[in-house]
Amino acid sequence: MPNHSVKPIPYILTVAALCAGHHLQAAENPLIGRFALTLPGGGAGWLGVEMVNGELKSSILWGGGSIVPTTATRLESDTLIVTRVQTSKQQEMVTETITAKLTADVLNLTSIKTKADGTQVAKVEFTGKRIASLPPAPDLSKVKYGAPVSIFNGKDLAGWSLVPQNGDNGWSVEDGVLMNRVTPGKHHANLRTNSEFEDFNITLEVRTQTASNSGVYLRGIYEIQIAETFGKPLDSHNMGALYSRITPEVAAEKPVGEWQTLSITLVDRHVTVILNDKTIIANKPVLGCTGGALTSDESKPGPIMLQGDHTNIDYRNIVLRPVIK
Numbered sequence: 001m002p003n004h005s006v007k008p009i010p011y012i013l014t015v016a017a018l019c020a021g022h023h024l025q026a027a028e029n030p031l032i033g034r035f036a037l038t039l040p041g042g043g044a045g046w047l048g049v050e051m052v053n054g055e056l057k058s059s060i061l062w063g064g065g066s067i068v069p070t071t072a073t074r075l076e077s078d079t080l081i082v083t084r085v086q087t088s089k090q091q092e093m094v095t096e097t098i099t100a101k102l103t104a105d106v107l108n109l110t111s112i113k114t115k116a117d118g119t120q121v122a123k124v125e126f127t128g129k130r131i132a133s134l135p136p137a138p139d140l141s142k143v144k145y146g147a148p149v150s151i152f153n154g155k156d157l158a159g160w161s162l163v164p165q166n167g168d169n170g171w172s173v174e175d176g177v178l179m180n181r182v183t184p185g186k187h188h189a190n191l192r193t194n195s196e197f198e199d200f201n202i203t204l205e206v207r208t209q210t211a212s213n214s215g216v217y218l219r220g221i222y223e224i225q226i227a228e229t230f231g232k233p234l235d236s237h238n239m240g241a242l243y244s245r246i247t248p249e250v251a252a253e254k255p256v257g258e259w260q261t262l263s264i265t266l267v268d269r270h271v272t273v274i275l276n277d278k279t280i281i282a283n284k285p286v287l288g289c290t291g292g293a294l295t296s297d298e299s300k301p302g303p304i305m306l307q308g309d310h311t312n313i314d315y316r317n318i319v320l321r322p323v324i325k
Contacts, residue, residue, distance in 0.1 A: 029056075031080045031100070034288055035107050035128040036296035039063055044221075044296040046288040047100075047107075047128060049073070049080065058082055064291045066237070066244035078102070086113075094121060105130035131298065134285045138267045145201060145321040151193055151304060152178055152318040162189035163294070163305060170308055177207075178315040180214070180308045192220065192294075192305040199323035201265045202304065207314040208239075208256050214313040215243060218266045219302030220294035222286055224273060226313060230255045240275040243290045248273070248280035259316075267323055269298065 029051065037045030039062065046061040058073040060082065072083040080100040088094055093116050100109040107128035113121045151159060154176040162169055167189025170180045182188045197219060204216070206226055214226040222242060229238040229251075236247040240262065252275040254260045263274040266286075273281040289296045294305065306315065 029075070030102055031075065032056075034131040036131050036288065036298065037061075037107075037109070037128040038126060038296060040111075040124040040126050044289050044293040045128075046296060047082075048287065056080075061244075061289065061291060066291060092116070100128070102130075129297075131288060134270075134287075135268045137270050137283050137285070140265065140267065140272065140283060143265075143267055144324045146324050148319050148321045150318070151195070151320050152315070154316070157191070159194055160191050161194055163192050164189060170312075176316055178306075178318070180306070180311075180313050182308070182311060188308045190217075190305050190308050192217075192303040194303070196301040196303050197320065197322060198301040199267045199325070200320050201263065201323075202318070202320045203261070203263045204318040205259050205261055205316045207259050207316075209312040209314070210256060211311055212256070212313050213307075213310040215292070215307040216262070216264065217290075217293065217303075217305035217307070218264065218271070219298075219300075220305050221289045221296070221298060221302055222266070222271065223290040223292060223307070224262070224264055224271075226307070228256050229253055240273050240280045242271055242273075242281065242284070242286065245287060245290060246271070246281050246284050248275070249282065250278055250280055252276045252278035252280050 032049050032051055035047045037047055039045045043063040045063060046067065047058060049056060049058045056073045056075060059067050059069040061067045070082055070084065074081050078101060082098045084096045086094050086096060094113050096111055096113045098109055098111045100107045109128060110125050112123045115121055156173050157171060168186050170182045170188040171191050172179055208228040210228065212226065212228040215223040216226060217223050225237060225239060225241045225243045227239050230253040232238060234247050234251060236244050238248060239253045240248050254276060260276055265272040269286045270283050271281055271286055272279065272283050294302065
């Protein structure tokens, strides 16, 4: 599950009827597509806009948490408007209106929050960029790999750094096992490789603890969920899922406390996950970043990052093979 040092906000989404003149076809509407957002404060977000049965629909990722489908999406002239209503910690209803204008492939967005009495409580501006079209699914039988790299030496944290650097560290190494042990009530740091990678296959072993909730971030952008979900119905938040985006095709988890194997392949923004020798995600397209990502920019290499914020978890035998192009 994503790092919630950036707290996800529980949203109730308002419904807006669209005027007949706004029922544009996708080819006529440049605001249809997927956009990587750089949120206020630099966090990673995502916005997807599509035409469904003649109406604009959208979904959004705001820092941490899951991708949220929105039903309050409309177009006024050249401006996209998404309305959300949130409940504050003080149990006040606050309406957030996000407006977006597109120049070339760049979105300029403004978020305004108002209370029920119309008082404005916040206004921020941020940006987004259109995500390049997905390439076709790769033929994995033709993919060539370089020499395997053991990115965890089994002895210490050499080659790894905390995220954030001044965060509480729960990571240690004992008997070849990379362990995260958390203190309740604290936000512990994630752990990332100093090296960065583009496309690759990574294999590892993981052992969940009671109620474990962790994740393996590919390039620091896409989280493969690590969680204690043995015996639970299929869900996009279960072990091996691409968090909140792709649900495993079959359940392949082992019970808590058993070592489990993962093989994850990322090529051309398509992901394959093999959990305990069963293919649970087969060469599926990745539509954008997931919650807790270091960045929303999918065009650059990035690190392997292990989520350490939530609960205890164990990893070992982490080996990466880079794709040769």
